[in-house]
Amino acid sequence: MDRRIRVLVAKPGLDGHDRGAKIVARALRDAGMEVIYTGLRQTPEQIAAAALQEDVDAVGLSILSGAHNTIVPRICELLRAQDQAEVTVIVGGIIPDEDIPALKRAGVAEVFQPGVSTQEIVDFLRRRISEQTFKS
Amino acid sequence: MARLPHREASADPGETRLSEAERRWEENVLKPWLAKVPERKESFSTVSGLPIKGLYTPADLGEFDYARELGDPGDYPFTRGIHRTMYRGKLWTMRQFSGYGTPEDANRRLHYLLAQGQTGLSIAFDLPTLMGYDADHPLAEGEVGKCGVAVSSLEDMETLLAGIPLESVTTSMTINSPAAMLWAMYLVAAEKSGADWKKISGTLQNDILKEYIAQKEYIFPPQPSMRLVVDSIVFSVRETPRFNPISISGYHIREAGSTAVQELAFTLRDGIEYVEWVERAGLPVDEFAPRLSFFFNAHNDLFEEVAKYRAARKVWAYVMRQRFHAQNPRSWLCRFHAQTAGCSLTAQQPMNNVIRTAIQALAAVLGGTQSLHTNSLDEAWALPTESAARLALRTQQVIAYESGVTNFADPLGGSYFVERLTRDMERACWNYFERIDALGGMVAAIEKGYPQREIHEAAYAYQQAVERKEKTIVGVNAFTQPENQPIEILTIDENVARRQKEKLAALRLRRDAARVQRALEAVGSAAATDRNLMPYLIECVRAYATLGEMCDVLRRVFGTYQEPAFR
Numbered sequence: 001m002d003r004r005i006r007v008l009v010a011k012p013g014l015d016g017h018d019r020g021a022k023i024v025a026r027a028l029r030d031a032g033m034e035v036i037y038t039g040l041r042q043t044p045e046q047i048a049a050a051a052l053q054e055d056v057d058a059v060g061l062s063i064l065s066g067a068h069n070t071i072v073p074r075i076c077e078l079l080r081a082q083d084q085a086e087v088t089v090i091v092g093g094i095i096p097d098e099d100i101p102a103l104k105r106a107g108v109a110e111v112f113q114p115g116v117s118t119q120e121i122v123d124f125l126r127r128r129i130s131e132q133t134f135k136s
Numbered sequence: 137m138a139r140l141p142h143r144e145a146s147a148d149p150g151e152t153r154l155s156e157a158e159r160r161w162e163e164n165v166l167k168p169w170l171a172k173v174p175e176r177k178e179s180f181s182t183v184s185g186l187p188i189k190g191l192y193t194p195a196d197l198g199e200f201d202y203a204r205e206l207g208d209p210g211d212y213p214f215t216r217g218i219h220r221t222m223y224r225g226k227l228w229t230m231r232q233f234s235g236y237g238t239p240e241d242a243n244r245r246l247h248y249l250l251a252q253g254q255t256g257l258s259i260a261f262d263l264p265t266l267m268g269y270d271a272d273h274p275l276a277e278g279e280v281g282k283c284g285v286a287v288s289s290l291e292d293m294e295t296l297l298a299g300i301p302l303e304s305v306t307t308s309m310t311i312n313s314p315a316a317m318l319w320a321m322y323l324v325a326a327e328k329s330g331a332d333w334k335k336i337s338g339t340l341q342n343d344i345l346k347e348y349i350a351q352k353e354y355i356f357p358p359q360p361s362m363r364l365v366v367d368s369i370v371f372s373v374r375e376t377p378r379f380n381p382i383s384i385s386g387y388h389i390r391e392a393g394s395t396a397v398q399e400l401a402f403t404l405r406d407g408i409e410y411v412e413w414v415e416r417a418g419l420p421v422d423e424f425a426p427r428l429s430f431f432f433n434a435h436n437d438l439f440e441e442v443a444k445y446r447a448a449r450k451v452w453a454y455v456m457r458q459r460f461h462a463q464n465p466r467s468w469l470c471r472f473h474a475q476t477a478g479c480s481l482t483a484q485q486p487m488n489n490v491i492r493t494a495i496q497a498l499a500a501v502l503g504g505t506q507s508l509h510t511n512s513l514d515e516a517w518a519l520p521t522e523s524a525a526r527l528a529l530r531t532q533q534v535i536a537y538e539s540g541v542t543n544f545a546d547p548l549g550g551s552y553f554v555e556r557l558t559r560d561m562e563r564a565c566w567n568y569f570e571r572i573d574a575l576g577g578m579v580a581a582i583e584k585g586y587p588q589r590e591i592h593e594a595a596y597a598y599q600q601a602v603e604r605k606e607k608t609i610v611g612v613n614a615f616t617q618p619e620n621q622p623i624e625i626l627t628i629d630e631n632v633a634r635r636q637k638e639k640l641a642a643l644r645l646r647r648d649a650a651r652v653q654r655a656l657e658a659v660g661s662a663a664a665t666d667r668n669l670m671p672y673l674i675e676c677v678r679a680y681a682t683l684g685e686m687c688d689v690l691r692r693v694f695g696t697y698q699e700p701a702f703r
Contacts, residue, residue: 013263013278013279014264016347016354022595026596039698039699040699066282067282114484115483115484
């Protein structure tokens with residue numbers, strides 16, 4: 001596989017806690033992926049537009065504010081509407097267990113809760129995206 | 137092979153030269169001992185990565201002048217505390233940060249906490265409020281009432297504070313970019329409840345510099361933001377002499393992943409920046425410096441934290457006396473609030489957080505804090521439930537009334553280790569000051585991204601150390617359990633947003649639209665001059681202009697801020 005995995009790391013909503021997003025962005029880069037970090041306070045529309053423009057394989061959303069149930073499904077919907085249903089969406093942050101099934105139904109591939117190692121995120125993306133490349 | 141305790145930690149090689157006796161001890165006693173009984177690890181360090189030796193002796197302090205390094209409690213440079221008798225005279229204020237949902241929800245929680253024996257209030261606002269948006273703004277979607285209470289207008293503020301005696305209960309408000317507007321609401325609400333501005337007391341966080349550095353809830357660019365801070369400090373000194381118009385905060389810097397030294401240095405350097413700006417606005421230092429207050433993190437490493445608080449008092453006293461030539465002894469005091477470290481809480485095995493919080497709270501008390509918030513065990517998952525918030529408060533009460541640590545001042549003073557660590561942190565702090573001064577001060581350093589980069593490097597190094605298991609986190613990378621025990625979690629539904637939007641819509645219809653318009657226009661014109669904005673914002677609030685409307689006017693005049701791109 002020649003092409004490096006391309007990931008958009010995004011901070012939707014009004015939350016300014018970017019410690020996690022920046023650590024994940026750097027860890028994915030250190031693992032050889034190409035990472036585009038959107039910076040803070042991006043609307044779902046801005047994130048979807050960036051995903052399209054950057055032609056990414058995955059979108060990583062970091063939310064610690066509790067707004068995930070509103071914001072994440074909308075981003076998944078916008079990705080599908082622009083024919084990017086195959087883009088792997090992962091979410092990290094403060095996400096209670098009981099919210100996970102609905103997020104997965106909305107199109108999220110995996111939710112990474114507090115305490116996860118960056119290696120687990122790297123491994124997940126590699127596995128998932130190589131499977132998709134194989135399928136297509 | 138286990139290394140010998142090392143000496144590189146010092147900034148001054150002259151002082152750490154091994155004495156002949158120490159050298160002999162290492163050679164003849166320690167080395168053979170380590171050959172038989174190796175240490176558990178190659179090296180030992182604080183949670184911030186500061187190397188720690190196995191033993192500290194008088195040699196680590198060299199020439200140690202008690203009066204110069206410490207002073208008695210209540211004496212310059214206040215290393216041992218700002219009061220003569222510390223907690224024998226008065227315990228710290230137990231001030232639990234609280235706020236969620238509608239102003240009605242939050243008001244109920246505030247009354248509950250007071251009924252449980254809490255001695256001061258601390259209000260958490262939701263993200264739209266922190267960012268200067270009304271609850272009905274499109275960007276507020278999904279965020280209303282989630283991270284704190286939603287306050288868009290004077291009406292919300294009056295509901296939030298209903299029934300609270302504002303002349304006797306002190307209130308702290310965690311609000312920064314729109315601090316001037318929320319404070320105007322507080323002042324008008326206090327006035328309407330019959331409280332005298334000269335008698336009310338509390339603290340406005342109002343620390344915009346740490347927003348650019350760490351917490352990232354900024355609206356306007358640094359220069360006009362600093363002007364708002366200066367305006368509120370100047371106004372406060374004149375109109376509300378018992379209020380603390382700013383709480384210069386290291387808490388968020390630490391939460392963003394800094395080391396303890398970076399927290400100390402960046403916070404105090406922010407303090408220097410504020411003093412310089414207010415002085416430039418024409419206020420003599422002794423008129424406002426006694427009203428400056430600080431806010432530090434209380435993290436896991438007990439002795440490192442105690443050393444940090446002690447170093448903070450000492451450095452600030454030196455700064456105020458020597459750099460700013462303050463004459464009033466009250467100007468020399470680093471009075472601070474502490475909060476246990478939210479970032480140390482684990483989602484795994486959440487009950488363990490009770491223990492972490494207790495140790496962190498003990499550090500803050502041993503370090504001489506004036507006020508304390510203890511986090512709740514469920515906060516790696518959500519805002520705290522009532523029972524979790526009560527347990528957090530009980531943790532403070534057990535330390536205060538049962539542990540005995542409040543019986544005398546500065547219990548750890550005189551420990552070779554703590555004194556050495558205090559001095560090392562102080563020196564590291566002066567080194568950071570030099571670097572930031574060389575960059576042209578803190579605003580310039582922020583514009584260059586300097587503190588942001590330093591913190592990110594520290595955060596990444598910490599994460600890697602955890603992943604390599606060099607740092608143990610119980611329940612996360614060691615002593616794990618396959619299943620998490622479920623705990624009760626507070627959920628805030630979208631009805632909060634709906635109710636807030638309805639109230640706002642009704643308010644917009646009910647108020648005197650022409651008066652609102654005039655007041656908002658006056659803010660816009662005043663913002664373009666150097667007039668103090670507080671009276672203009674207060675008139676807006678009286679007219680029931682909303683937070684979003686006031687911030688929109690200033691967004692047009694000041695512009696908005698985007699931080700320099702992260703690589």
